[in-house]
Amino acid sequence: PTMVFFMFQAPRAIQLLYGKAFLPAAEVFLWLAVPTVIARAYGGGASSTVMSAGGQVALVVKQYLIGGVASVVLSVLAVWWFLPLGEAATLNALSLAMGLAFIVTSGLGFAVVRKSYRVRFPTAFTIKVFGIAVIAGLSTLWLQGGRSFWVLPLAGQFALVFYVLARWLKPLSAEDYAIALQASRRVAKLVRPLVGEPIREESQP
Numbered sequence: 001p002t003m004v005f006f007m008f009q010a011p012r013a014i015q016l017l018y019g020k021a022f023l024p025a026a027e028v029f030l031w032l033a034v035p036t037v038i039a040r041a042y043g044g045g046a047s048s049t050v051m052s053a054g055g056q057v058a059l060v061v062k063q064y065l066i067g068g069v070a071s072v073v074l075s076v077l078a079v080w081w082f083l084p085l086g087e088a089a090t091l092n093a094l095s096l097a098m099g100l101a102f103i104v105t106s107g108l109g110f111a112v113v114r115k116s117y118r119v120r121f122p123t124a125f126t127i128k129v130f131g132i133a134v135i136a137g138l139s140t141l142w143l144q145g146g147r148s149f150w151v152l153p154l155a156g157q158f159a160l161v162f163y164v165l166a167r168w169l170k171p172l173s174a175e176d177y178a179i180a181l182q183a184s185r186r187v188a189k190l191v192r193p194l195v196g197e198p199i200r201e202e203s204q205p
Helices: 002-008 010-018 025-040 046-053 057-085 087-117 123-144 151-169 174-183 185-194
Strands: none
Touching: 002 010, 002 025, 002 123, 002 151, 010 025, 010 151, 025 087, 046 057, 046 087, 057 087, 123 151, 151 185, 174 185
């Protein structure tokens, strides 16, 4: 959700953190943020942690080597295709290339973990949360209506809309709750109000 908020309010957030001189970086951030959010939907870097814990460090190294090669190839193609369009277009294309390489890296780890460890990431829950965050982000644009707002009130509205929608829609399934319970009882306790299905007594923390 935090990443989605910054996607909708990138110019204001960057200006607040770094000043007006860095405003052009907002567009570059967006091209990198979108594929990063997509990669997080199926585990992101969590698969590497699972493989490392399972003693397959060499496999993690291979995963990131393939991701590194993908990053280099996509970056070269980005420069080749977009350099004639100017520096700004090239920087945006490079950011997108890095994001796509992260998707490749995450996808490889996701496939290995699903096959070798039979670990299932709560992908459906992540996608639903992303959708709720997008609605909350759109609400901040509606609040602005072309006017100038400080980023902190917008962040407050985003958090309120996201919280209300999440409690109303309850995007977490009982199966995904069981995954959270296995990972961390503390996390399971936090997300339990978001479960939209009955929870079996043995699954409760």
